[in-house]
Amino acid sequence: MTDWTTADIPSLSGKTVVVTGATGGLGYETALALAGAGAFVILTGRNDAKGLRAIERICAQFPNALIAYEHLDLASLPSVADFAQRFAASNEQIDLLVNNAGVMALPERQQTEDGFEMQLGTNYLGHYALTARLLPQLRRAKDARVVNLSSLAHRTGAINFDDLQSKRSYRPWPAYCQSKLAMLMFSLELQRRSDAAGWGVRSVAAHPGYARTDLIPNGPGADGLSWRVGQLLQPLISQSAAEGALPTLFAATSAAAEPGGYYGPNWFYELKGPPVPAKIMPRAKDFASSAKLWDVSATLTGVSFDEIAAAA
Template sequence: MTDWTTADIPFLSGKTAVITGATGGLGYETALALAGAGAIVILTGRSDAKGLRAIEGICNRFPNALIAYENLDLASLASVADFARRFAASNEQLDLLINNAGVMALPKRQETTDGFEMQLGTNYLGHYALTAWLLPMLRRAKAPRVVNLSSLAHRSGAINFDDLQSRRSYRPWRAYCQSKLAMLMFSLELQRRSDAAGWGVHSFAAHPGYARTDLIPNGPGTNTLSWRVGRLLQPLISQSAAEGALPTLFAATSPAAEPGGYYGPNGFYELKGAPMPAKIVPQAKDFAAAAMLWDVSATLTGVSFDEIAAAA
């Protein structure tokens, strides 16, 4: 695993992949690699113009790529459900779902269409609902995989069930860390529930380390001392978006990736490097909290895995 690269991705002909937030950054690099391996890749995002440019870029690299773009706004449960309906209407099964899209540390509290705090709603709740809606298509595939993007920031996260939407107190980084902890807890809980219910879905989590993407320049605090110091050190402690996508691609495709696993870079503090098993902090392993988060998510979104599985 130490030297794992995109050259190690197996041939994926006939496999269908959906990637959220795939019009740039990590999602684009993930889509590019999967398309190059022969997969049918569906890029999703909020900007049709960016989607078309992404397709053009991938086709320039791989003229025979089997790719398409679909509009999907994870900050809208209606958009999530609509995408799932469109996908189900034209696809029998789904082999790979990569829940990649995200927003980071918005300076001021914002809300999604459904009234959720924006980071929790976009980074986590939208992906929870999307995965649930796509469960029937995942179950029809052979050894389907779901990869959920977490972050090193999960290590500082805590699930505040008393103020989950940060209405009483909003701090940008605290809300971001909570959302990324929620993604990791969701990934681990999904594997437990899949095993218990016999869904056959293999769940993984990954993080990119410190990858140079638009997510960071577009975040808050770009005039702070810590930001300026970080920019000076960036060449030493960061990696490209293509390198940052490797843990996701390993989790998505490698026979060595273990269901329920979490993968990140193998360098200092997991900032950069080739994929390896990543550190999971104790709060992410709290089974009771994960079960509570799952139930709260079902209530907030109105989407139940069990009901969707039973109706399929």
Template sequence: MWNKTTTPVIGLGKNFNRLVRWARTFGASVVLLSVASIEASARVAPKPDWSTQDIPSQMGRIVLITGGTSGMGYEDALALARAGAEVIIAARNPERGAEAIARIQQSVPNAKVQFEAVDLANLSSVHGLAQRLNQRLPRLDVLINNAAIMAPPERGASADGFELQLATNYLGHFALTGLLVPLLRQSDDPRVVSLSSIAASRGTLNFADLQAEQKYDPYAAYAQSKLAILQWAFALQRRSDAEKWGIRSIAAHPGVAVTELIARGPGLNSEFGQRWAEGRDAYHSAAQGALPTLYAATAPEAVAGAYYGPTGDEEKRGPLGFAKTPAAATEVADAEQLWTVSERLTGVTYR
């Protein structure tokens, strides 16, 4: 018999809504996973030396990458273009987009790559991108939710009035993915790969002050946004299973990679930036940090509902494998509350 301290692991099916109601009623800690997620622990992990050389041909596949002008998003775009995919880079700055495309085409002369402007912190911009893609694409095979900002010292607000990190890292991606579900469902093997972070293990969802209006801690807000992504990725898989959308929702994190994230966030002169700079020789490259995402996006054996990342010391770097899932990311009642709040804030309902 279950009690409040029980943490059952339950597959999907007709029990989904009943069990969520049960969790909310009794305040239980429930880990509700799709069948694919349960199987993840029993499945063989990716081979530790998996690399871009192992990416199967992506000819005929259409991939959208947010934040693909630099860092790991750029490495995703480069590797997928090299594998033959049609790649769409979606980011804020058209000039940086043009530069990224030129660099990719220099390395891959026959690359099919294009740029679309989007500001994830502006829901009108997100709707505009989704509308353009829904009008011109026959389908979307892979959506990589990669774009992020990290720990700006002062609290910023999005065009819609949301805390800037939550808006950019999570709410913009929640809305974009929901608006593109119809395109994804046209694919034979649709995948949504969403980037979390090892910072998610330090995150909590503060529903009483989700927008950090009462108190703003830049690192707590960042951790919250990355925990939200992880909860949402798992919740999306549950819905895909229940609604038979056929979408593989997979989460990934890069460990700690050398990118522009620190410079554009807290700043290289900040205390955090200085500590990061001192230890950067121990971190891995953006190309290495992109491997968990690329595996999730392309490997035939990538598990729906799984979470991939480096498996070395504190998961900061090391061989590719199943990442450790923070306990908070498995709280279904919180995930369902987050989903409801996200629909209300963004005005986007998945169907």
């Protein structure tokens, strides 16, 4: 497993895949590899022009790729609902959902269209609602998987139920860490709920380590001393977006990826390297907090897994 690469991805012919945030970075590399393995891949993003360019780039590398682009803004619950409705109208099932899209450590507090703090809303709540709305299509597939992108940042994260939207006190990094802890808790809780209710969905989480993507250069402090020091060390401690996508691809395609598993790079502090089981902090395993977060998320988004499952 420590030498796992994209060459180990099995044939995905006949599989339908959705990758969020797939117009660049980790999402693009994930979509590229899955398309190369024969899956029908639907790339989603907020920037339609970037989406079309991503399609062109993939087709240039894989002329016979089965790919499409759909607009999806995870910071808008109406956009999530609209995408899910369009998807259901033309696709009977979904074999793999990769919840990859995200924003990182925004310098100033911003809100989504629905009034959520932008990082929590985009990175987590939008994906929670999307996964719930696609549950009927996931259940129709054999061994459907949901892969949720967390981060090393989850290790210092905490779910602040008293100020979940960071209205009283906003700090960029704690808000980001909270959103990534929420994604890992969601992934583990989704597996528990799937097992209990018989949904037949395999939920797996992954993180890219320190991958060189636009998230970091576009984040806060790009001109600060710590950022400049990080740039000097980057060749030693980081990896490319393509390498950073390997844990996601392992979680998405390998028969060895366990339900409820979490995968990341194998090098020091899980910063880079081939995929291996990753460290999960105790907070992410807190059953009571995870159940509470699930219920709070259903209330905030107005989307209930149980109601959708019952109506399917």
